[in-house]
Amino acid sequence: MIEQRVNVTSTTPEVIAELKRRSTFVMVSHVRPDGDTLGAGLALGIALSRFGKRVHYFQQDAVPRNLRFLPGAEAVSREIPDDLPSDALWCFFDMSDTARAGEFLPPIARENTLNVDHHLGNSRFGKLNYVIETECSTGTCVMRLLRAMNVPIDRDLATCVLTTIMTDTGGFIHSNTTPEVLVLSSELMMAGADKEEITEEIFGNKRYAAVKLLGRALSESQLIRDGRYCWSFVDDAMLRECNADEEDTEEIIGHLRTIDGVEAAALFKVFDGEIRVSLRSNGRVNVQAAAARLGGGGHFRAAGLTYVGSLDDARDAVERALAAEGL
Numbered sequence: 507m508i509e510q511r512v513n514v515t516s517t518t519p520e521v522i523a524e525l526k527r528r529s530t531f532v533m534v535s536h537v538r539p540d541g542d543t544l545g546a547g548l549a550l551g552i553a554l555s556r557f558g559k560r561v562h563y564f565q566q567d568a569v570p571r572n573l574r575f576l577p578g579a580e581a582v583s584r585e586i587p588d589d590l591p592s593d594a595l596w597c598f599f600d601m602s603d604t605a606r607a608g609e610f611l612p613p614i615a616r617e618n619t620l621n622v623d624h625h626l627g628n629s630r631f632g633k634l635n636y637v638i639e640t641e642c643s644t645g646t647c648v649m650r651l652l653r654a655m656n657v658p659i660d661r662d663l664a665t666c667v668l669t670t671i672m673t674d675t676g677g678f679i680h681s682n683t684t685p686e687v688l689v690l691s692s693e694l695m696m697a698g699a700d701k702e703e704i705t706e707e708i709f710g711n712k713r714y715a716a717v718k719l720l721g722r723a724l725s726e727s728q729l730i731r732d733g734r735y736c737w738s739f740v741d742d743a744m745l746r747e748c749n750a751d752e753e754d755t756e757e758i759i760g761h762l763r764t765i766d767g768v769e770a771a772a773l774f775k776v777f778d779g780e781i782r783v784s785l786r787s788n789g790r791v792n793v794q795a796a797a798a799r800l801g802g803g804g805h806f807r808a809a810g811l812t813y814v815g816s817l818d819d820a821r822d823a824v825e826r827a828l829a830a831e832g833l
């Protein structure tokens with residue numbers, strides 16, 4: 507019989523019982539980490555270490571420049587200790603699938619996995635799946651666990667969780683900024699999280715290279731389908747020209763989405779023989795469903811995929827997938 511796991515979400519007490527039962531944990535972030543995947547893992551990791559648990563952090567890619575301020579970020583690496591007990595629990599944050607953790611992730615038995623996430627279409631790959639699609643960030647899923655375990659929320663924990671919220675709400679701008687999110691954010695500020703500092707790290711502090719690259723990408727953009735679809739691209743040559751790197755591409759897609767009349771936006775990042783596509787919607791077109799048609803995933807309004815092929819083919823495929831979702 508086929509195992510029916512679709513949409514089965516573990517309860518808070520089930521997850522807490524598992525956390526109590528295990529002695530050793532590895533917190534896993536997704537590739538090209540953002541403030542949600544990293545902040546969520548650090549928050550749960552910091553809390554578990556306070557209970558005397560042994561905690562490691564696995565992240566394939568280096569911590570981006572603007573997330574190094576996070577408490578505990580210096581402990582994150584792709585090294586895996588060789589003396590992990592066989593029942594160490596691998597906790598995955600902010601990913602629909604373990605493939606998002608990257609190719610350096612060793613094989614792990616399902617028995618030893620916990621999946622904490624808020625994406626639509628999460629594959630429920632874990633032994634336990636704490637997947638709450640209505641949460642604004644994976645960090646606020648972790649916050650539910652911290653509350654249920656009566657963990658005192660100090661400055662470090664508050665900083666990690668507020669960073670996940672500010673990352674995934676775009677600084678309290680996106681539609682996932684509910685009244686509850688604002689109340690929680692206020693509590694986190696009162697617990698010592700420095701909103702100014704997080705704002706500066708996540709949204710300020712722009713490198714000149716990133717601003718120049720933004721200008722290049724905006725000048726390459728095309729507005730088509732009666733102004734409902736805007737796309738642009740960045741490639742290795744543009745990076746070199748601007749003295750920029752991949753981290754400097756993060757902001758571009760947001761600008762394409764804010765254009766009046768645009769319903770969907772796409773940015774094609776053409777680096778090292780593959781194309782990473784970022785998709786954004788203004789609420790009518792489901793870009794998660796469009797990305798899923800091409801093997802990607804994400805949320806209704808923010809999704810992504812990787813395409814192997816030429817930029818022209820990627821553009822055609824993405825436009826067709828968006829059209830199939832009503833663009």
Ligand code: AMP
Pocket residue numbers: 600602625783784785801802803804805808809810811812
């Ligand atoms: P990004 O455009 O990279 O900021 O990603 C937007 C959203 O899409 C995030 O929630 C990502 O987790 C998700 N996403 C991005 N790339 C992929 C991919 N290749 N596969 C699945 N989900 C992705």
Ligand code: MN
Pocket residue numbers: 536540542543600
């Ligand atoms: Mn993420």
Ligand code: MN
Pocket residue numbers: 542543600624642643644674
């Ligand atoms: Mn997230």
